[in-house]
Amino acid sequence: MNPKDQQDIVRPAKWWEALPRPVYSKLKKVESSQPWFEVYKIEPEVYVFYEPGQFEEAISYLVLGEEKAALIDTGCGIGNIKRLAEEFTELPVMVVNTHSHNDHIAQNYLFKEVAIFDAPNSREAARRGCTKEEMAHLIAPELVWKPFPKEFDPKNYFVPPFKVTRWLKEGDVIDLGGRELEVFHTPGHSPDSICLLDADAKLFWTGDMFYTGAIYTYLPGGDIDTFIKSYRKMLEISGRFDKLMPSHNEPWIEKEVLKNVLKAVEEIKEGKGRYVEGVEGGIKIRRYNYDRFSIITKA
Numbered sequence: 001m002n003p004k005d006q007q008d009i010v011r012p013a014k015w016w017e018a019l020p021r022p023v024y025s026k027l028k029k030v031e032s033s034q035p036w037f038e039v040y041k042i043e044p045e046v047y048v049f050y051e052p053g054q055f056e057e058a059i060s061y062l063v064l065g066e067e068k069a070a071l072i073d074t075g076c077g078i079g080n081i082k083r084l085a086e087e088f089t090e091l092p093v094m095v096v097n098t099h100s101h102n103d104h105i106a107q108n109y110l111f112k113e114v115a116i117f118d119a120p121n122s123r124e125a126a127r128r129g130c131t132k133e134e135m136a137h138l139i140a141p142e143l144v145w146k147p148f149p150k151e152f153d154p155k156n157y158f159v160p161p162f163k164v165t166r167w168l169k170e171g172d173v174i175d176l177g178g179r180e181l182e183v184f185h186t187p188g189h190s191p192d193s194i195c196l197l198d199a200d201a202k203l204f205w206t207g208d209m210f211y212t213g214a215i216y217t218y219l220p221g222g223d224i225d226t227f228i229k230s231y232r233k234m235l236e237i238s239g240r241f242d243k244l245m246p247s248h249n250e251p252w253i254e255k256e257v258l259k260n261v262l263k264a265v266e267e268i269k270e271g272k273g274r275y276v277e278g279v280e281g282g283i284k285i286r287r288y289n290y291d292r293f294s295i296i297t298k299a
């Protein structure tokens with residue numbers, strides 16, 4: 001397999017031609033001052049900040065309480081997400097990260113309050129940020145199809161260190177005033193991955209544990225056994241939510257798909273399932289394709 005074919009295991013050529021994804025036609029689109037983001041509103045008082053111009057199609061969420069707002073992740077750091085959040089609320093905004101990968105924490109440094117799960121890898125991300133070299137792959141020409149915002153300087157693209165004001169633990173509750181987010185530790189994609197539950201609104205933020213796309217268990221700190229354990233935990237509480245709010249591709253996904261992911265991963269573990277093999281970042285990987293998602297594991 002030549003290197004180009006191998007790359008296509010993770011990223012189809014001209015991936016943007018498949019956009020827009022179907023769910024967006026059902027959501028209420030809201031105007032904003034930054035064309036880099038698409039903004040959608042989901043009731044009650046949840047804003048979707050979607051970055052369709054870059055391959056990760058990162059989604060951050062602004063969740064409004066009565067006293068405070070939570071910004072779930074800060075995206076790739078290409079548009080200005082702080083200014084965007086301020087267009088939709090006057091409340092103080094606290095960042096709550098689903099995990100510390102670079103496409104989720106890029107603008108944490110702009111915020112006074114940041115909450116993230118307490119794990120060695122999140123502590124390291126906060127202490128050192130990400131270098132230009134570590135960020136460069138996100139803005140490779142084949143990964144970006146929309147024009148960058150004027151104020152974005154691709155030559156100076158890095159993640160500054162950030163200050164964490166709250167280290168989250170399993171079972172913590174983030175109180176926004178009249179609205180609570182419960183923290184569930186769900187490692188498997190990353191050691192510091194969490195899901196967040198708003199039981200009143202019946203919404204469940206899955207971070208990178210679930211999205212409609214290629215779900216990675218092969219990154220450093222990721223692990224398929226841990227992933228399965230976390231999925232069982234997510235399914236155990238699935239009576240308390242209706243919709244999934246993932247950190248990539250599409251929001252507002254019916255929860256039933258979680259069962260299919262668990263079934264798929266269990267089969268993969270048993271050596272079943274059809275896959276294509278390739279290499280990404282020097283790691284030999286396998287991609288298993290299913291209807292709404294794919295699973296990528298170490299070979």
Ligand SMILES: [Zn+2]
Nearest residue numbers: 101103208247
């Ligand atoms: Zn991610």
